[in-house]
Amino acid sequence: MDLYYRPGSAPCRSVLMTAKALGVEFDKKTIINTRAREQFTPEYLKINPQHTIPTLHDHGFALWESRAIMVYLVEKYGKDDKLFPKDVQKQALINQRLYFDMGTLYKSFSEYYYPQIFLKKPANEENYKKIEVAFEFLNTFLEGQTYSAGGDYSLADIAFLATVSTFDVAGFDFKRYANVARWYENAKKLTPGWEENWAGCQEFRKYFDN
Ligand SMILES: N[C@@H](CCC(=O)N[C@@H](CS)C(=O)NCC(=O)O)C(=O)O
Numbered sequence: 001m002d003l004y005y006r007p008g009s010a011p012c013r014s015v016l017m018t019a020k021a022l023g024v025e026f027d028k029k030t031i032i033n034t035r036a037r038e039q040f041t042p043e044y045l046k047i048n049p050q051h052t053i054p055t056l057h058d059h060g061f062a063l064w065e066s067r068a069i070m071v072y073l074v075e076k077y078g079k080d081d082k083l084f085p086k087d088v089q090k091q092a093l094i095n096q097r098l099y100f101d102m103g104t105l106y107k108s109f110s111e112y113y114y115p116q117i118f119l120k121k122p123a124n125e126e127n128y129k130k131i132e133v134a135f136e137f138l139n140t141f142l143e144g145q146t147y148s149a150g151g152d153y154s155l156a157d158i159a160f161l162a163t164v165s166t167f168d169v170a171g172f173d174f175k176r177y178a179n180v181a182r183w184y185e186n187a188k189k190l191t192p193g194w195e196e197n198w199a200g201c202q203e204f205r206k207y208f209d210n
Pocket residue numbers: 009010011034039050051052053054064065066067102
């Protein structure tokens with residue numbers, strides 16, 4: 001089973017942490033330098049016509065979208081269902097958080113920071129407000145909770161950890177969201193592969209400087 005990824009990429013880091021938590025090893029980990037447009041080679045487009053990373057290639061079966069890959073890894077290779085329980089309501093809540101992470105929280109990151117990092121455009125205040133709104137929501141989800149989706153640690157915590165650490169390295173002051181700050185400190189300790197994730201965040205940080 002092969003993984004195409006880049007260490008700095010947040011969606012790739014969430015897949016790497018999931019694999020670590022499951023004890024899954026990839027036969028081959030191939031770095032795709034998206035800034036050098038390596039995702040547009042005919043070989044890569046054959047595997048993933050949408051040309052995104054991460055992409056998993058499991059003996060002929062290709063899958064992209066990080067959160068879909070995370071679920072697949074648990075369902076196919078997990079020794080148990082702890083990270084993504086079979087219980088319908090527990091699973092539904094985790095899905096809600098994963099969709100929120102992709103469609104609201106990480107989206108607010110990409111809308112605000114990407115134009116500044118990649119296009120060297122000035123900061124947009126409206127988009128900054130969307131980040132604050134998303135963090136307010138996450139803070140509310142975490143009120144009185146140790147984990148981000150119900151009573152147990154799950155894929156939602158791993159996905160949020162990849163996202164929130166990206167905000168952290170970007171310098172967004174999320175410590176004012178007390179529940180998020182508390183959850184983050186705990187999730188860092190609990191999540192296998194945190195160190196690799198943080199090293200990847202430092203790689204990502206370099207985009208800000210050049
Ligand atoms: N929602 C996707 C986002 C994937 C994505 O946009 N990855 C970026 C790198 S962080 C990428 O592949 N960019 C290059 C491209 O789209 O051509 C996921 O979670 O996997």
